[in-house]
Amino acid sequence: MKRSIIRRPALSAPRLIGALGAGLALTMGVWLLLAMGNRWASWLAPAPTLASPATRPADVVAIIDGEAIPTGEWSRTLAIHRTMSRLAGKAEPDPEEVLQQLIDQHLVLRWARSRELSIRPEEAAERLRAMLSAWNVSEPQLDEALGSAGLSRQDLLQEIQRLMRVERALPELQPSPEEWLAQQRARSRISVYRPMAAVEEAVREKRPAESAPTLQASPITTPSPAGPYPDQQAPDFALPDLEGKTFRLADLRGRPVILHFWATWCPVCRQETPALATVDQRYRALGIVLLGINLREHPENVQGFIRSFGPAFPILLDGDGSVATRYQVTGIPTTIFIDPSGVVRARHVGPIPESQWEEYIRRILPHSGDRIAPPDIGEMAPDFALPRENGEILRLSDYRGRSSVVLVFYRSPG
Structure with a gap:
């Protein structure tokens, strides 16, 4: 099956904690920041080093100022958010969206650690019960969905604890959570070590066939206004x-x-x-x-x-x-x-x-056909047929057996 880059949703109402966070928001009556609409990439801090000598680049998906985000953490978070999105009847996030959430969360949690903000396990359990009640989902249904994705109840509770710590930190971020995150991004160096498709494939293989997302390319439609995602008009610069x-x-x-x-x-x-x-x-x-x-x-x-x-x-x-x-x-x-x-x-x-x-x-490439790369030296040149000035068709195969044939490609002035 041909894989397509999934188009990221518009960020008109950004929130930090994603589809699972939307469930938290349902029970709290608050909207939290998902991912910055105006992302600031940043390159002002010292060169990044791995957080631990034992951490190898093959084991990490991204590094933020030397702090590694393990591939397993990303894969697990993606599976949790997709599972909870299905239970809540919401659109599933794509891998890049979840990676951006994780980067924002790591920045906030780094600040929260210095303030010793914590969430008790029983608080996370109570929040989960409120979410299930709001979604009209039973605990057996939850456990079945988690098991199908290779997850445990403990995985989910740990994620809720983390998101609740982010939630608790947001009101203290000055001058606003949006501006604070933009400033942090402007001071951090962020390197991505793994192609997202690899994690996408790993997560997809753990799912039952009936729940696997469709990754076929969408039909080409009229382009939307300028934007940096598939089917949008590339912004000029x-x-x-x-x-x-x-x-x-x-x-x-x-x-x-x-x-x-x-x-x-x-x-x-x-x-x-x-x-x-x-x-x-x-x-x-x-x-x-x-x-x-x-x-x-x-x-x-x-x-x-x-x-x-x-x-x-x-x-x-x-x-x-x-x-x-x-x-x-x-x-x-x-x-x-x-x-x-x-x-x-x-x-x-x-x-x-x-x-x-x-x-x-x-x-x-328009009309690329089966082969898109030029032939390498030593390969048989692909045949073609082109009209001369008088309309007569010339084929390269007509010149087979000649000592040599030179093709000169040029463009006339104007």
């Missing part, structure tokens, strides 16, 4: 490269574009640079434009990195992070795939597996 030349996204209309948000301090970004260079070389002949957008770093730091690693694709400087904010980039690397009409067709947070590049590129 203008950024300089390292030589001062300005690149405007609107000037690239008619060509497929890949935007790759990165920074030199991000270990995953550094590791992915050779793969990006290979993608650029392999697909440039198809008209694809790859733009590396560096976030909030001094040009001299970027120049030093380029001299060492030497990617040939343009590197643009988002010095104030305004373009990253417009594209709601909250963790890097983040890669956006835009088709020739300027519509976002896929969004990927974290490193992209080599096997997934072609799937994404197919979405932004």
